[in-house]
Amino acid sequence: GAVVSQHPSWVICKSGTSVKIECRSLDFQATTMFWYRQFPKQSLMLMATSNEGSKATYEQGVEKDKFLINHASLTLSTLTVTSAHPEDSSFYICSAVRTAYNEKLFFGSGTQLSVL
Amino acid sequence: KNQVEQSPQSLIILEGKNCTLQCNYTVSPFSNLRWYKQDTGRGPVSLTIMTFSENTKSNGRYTATLDADTKQSSLHITASQLSDSASYICVVVSTDSWGKLQFGAGTQVVVTP
Numbered sequence: 001g002a003v004v005s006q007h008p009s010w011v012i013c014k015s016g017t018s019v020k021i022e023c024r025s026l027d028f029q030a031t032t033m034f035w036y037r038q039f040p041k042q043s044l045m046l047m048a049t050s051n052e053g054s055k056a057t058y059e060q061g062v063e064k065d066k067f068l069i070n071h072a073s074l075t076l077s078t079l080t081v082t083s084a085h086p087e088d089s090s091f092y093i094c095s096a097v098r099t100a101y102n103e104k105l106f107f108g109s110g111t112q113l114s115v116l
Numbered sequence: 117k118n119q120v121e122q123s124p125q126s127l128i129i130l131e132g133k134n135c136t137l138q139c140n141y142t143v144s145p146f147s148n149l150r151w152y153k154q155d156t157g158r159g160p161v162s163l164t165i166m167t168f169s170e171n172t173k174s175n176g177r178y179t180a181t182l183d184a185d186t187k188q189s190s191l192h193i194t195a196s197q198l199s200d201s202a203s204y205i206c207v208v209v210s211t212d213s214w215g216k217l218q219f220g221a222g223t224q225v226v227v228t229p
Contacts, residue, residue, distance in 0.1 A: 006159070041224070043118075043219040043220065043222060044160070044219050045219075093160075105162075106162075107152075107160045107161070108159050109159045110158055112157060
């Protein structure tokens with residue numbers, strides 16, 4: 001079956017540093033990927049929609065300069081949390097739409113970010 | 117207000133017993149409804165996907181139902197196992213904005229020996 005790989009699965013960093021999270025579709029091409037944020041015991045919250053070859057579309061309230069998204073190929077999207085602060089600590093998840101199979105949406109395994 | 121409401125918020129069941137989770141939604145226009153299982157610290161895994169015309173769909177011990185008229189869905193877990201302990205999330209997709217999923221808050225299920 002289709003697999004979406006997300007890396008790293010967890011990361012601890014110092015306040016003020018930047019962290020990059022990768023989301024790869026391993027056996028299919030994904031023109032669209034989504035990035036979510038999840039706090040403990042809460043729903044996933046959509047942060048942005050990432051389209052290959054174009055700028056990401058951010059949800060209201062999400063700082064685009066804070067959360068940089070790059071979707072340079074049909075199999076890779078990256079989320080960079082710039083100048084991370086403790087309030088950015090959260091669980092980040094990506095999902096990918098399988099091209100030509102619009103109903104198929106696959107989630108990555110998530111990245112737990114802890115900012116000290 | 118969340119357009120997808122799940123109940124109960126959490127439940128504890130004995131291994132081997134059955135349970136039913138509920139999902140009510142107001143998302144419109146409706147495309148499909150999905151149930152996901154999310155283990156702690158992991159991404160969601162799809163259990164079922166149902167469109168408007170489907171009333172029931174099974175995946176092993178998981179059976180989902182959908183009443184598109186009343187905008188209600190349920191997920192029934194049969195003969196629960198310890199590995200069923202997880203958060204179960206109801207997700208509704210609108211035809212207006214495919215991909216922008218409307219997530220329920222989830223039901224936390226704990227299966228005890």
